[in-house]
Amino acid sequence: MSKTYTEERSTIKGKKIVGEARKISDPIIIPKSGRHKAQRIILSENAMCRIAKKFKFIK
Numbered sequence: 095m096s097k098t099y100t101e102e103r104s105t106i107k108g109k110k111i112v113g114e115a116r117k118i119s120d121p122i123i124i125p126k127s128g129r130h131k132a133q134r135i136i137l138s139e140n141a142m143c144r145i146a147k148k149f150k151f152i153k
Contacts, residue, residue: 108145115141 115137126132
C-alpha cells in the first residue's frame, strides 16, 4: 500500500490525477509558460487525490 500524505504543502505529481471532494471551486485560469494557460480548481471538505497515471520519464 502506498503512503498517504496529509501534511500541509505536500505535493503529488503525475500525468493524470483524480480528485474527489464534497465542494469544488470554479476553474481559475493561470499562466504557465509563454502563451500556454492552465486551470486550477480547489477541492475542499474531505478532499482526496490519487495518481491515475504516472510519468513515463521523471525530469
